[in-house]
Amino acid sequence: MANPTDTPAAPTRYLTGITTSGTPHLGNYVGSVRHSVRFSRQDDVQSFYFLADFHALIKVDEPARIQRSTLEIAVTWLACGLDPDKVTFYRQSDIPEIPELTWFLTCVSGKGMLNRAHAYKAQVDKNAARGEDPDADVNAGLFMYPVLMGADILMFNAHYVPVGRDQVQHIEMARDMAQHFNHLYGDHFTLPEAAIDDMVATLPGLDGRKMSKSYDNTIPLFAPKARLQKLISSIVTDSKVPGEPKETEGSAIFEIYRAFADSEETETLRRAYDDGIGWGDAKQLLFERIDREIAPMRKHYEALLADPARIELILRTGAEKARALSQPFMAELRHAVGLRNLAVRDSNDGRAKANKAARPSFKQYREADNLFYFKLLDADGKQLLQSRGFATPQEAGSAIGSLRRQPGAALAALAEQLEPVDDETMRSATAALEVLSADAASEKS
């Protein structure tokens, strides 16, 4: 079965990539790494973390920087506790199926959709504002960025992609590509969804704006202790003197402190602000608090960084694990589109379009509330039914099973577990379930 979401017991798959174009900073740690590492340790999820080095080539033309960044980011994840035995941790460029899939997806992506991608459009708008040629300084890699990202995601049939808000459009595009491909060639891809975590903080940088490579205001996560202290002492403040009460609102020092401290510590600092703590002392507290969390990992980081051959081995082992999935899946996809052994005929041809591709389907997923849901989609991916939350994937699976076997009886019995729909949608849903139950009957015979 190409699409593991149809199996109730399949674990939920999360996938995320990091572009290897710079050195990880405190903002990356607080906004993504810390949370992802904690999350990856849960039992019931299967996660994929990869170094998006093909993506880096779009922006960076310094080979040494790409190599260095790939090492630093890999080591950062490991030093922060990512367990490569538990997750699949790999380098994008070690998976040749990804560029191959990129081409397949290129051929099902509307050029108009790519014209609307934010990163590309921003560059075009900037050129227009300057009165330049719209495509001045735009390489085709920037234009194709969402397709490469779609291939990253669809290659491993990820259910959820944890990303920042700026990346949501890319996930929607990946979904669009998956839907279009499935419609043409049968149900091969899981439709991915963005998982946005509003709990994670965006950190202010040295100048008070969002900490970001592009503002050049970052604090490297594993800067040596003395440098960390020096950078922290350069964070902007207002000109209030010691003894004057200070505002926590809009204070970069306070915001960064809060991202590391527990609520009690944060309250203590808030009181110190009220009591007129001097900026020098506040910076010292911030330095000590960050260093307390980072120092043990920094030691680990430095040791790993000194042993690049070991990191290389870890990534190659990860690539083998990833390719155990991507190779057979790619073979299936090649067959599906007609890149085949000439001597073999597929008895499903013709039926594939008329029958398989036109089949309605169930999708199972888990929400942030930790309950398990399913949807019934028609052949075009339009939603017909939406379940309420089930406590376990088994319960959701068994509801799906009864809908497949005895649509009429199950629809009545499950009325409470389904979101209400209008009559016309219910008629479409009933028809779709009948198609599925006929399929099931013919598979048995």
Ligand code: TRP
């Ligand atoms: N575009 C992402 C970023 O700039 C990196 C990335 C590449 C990615 N491929 C991905 C993220 C697939 C999630 C899934 O941060």
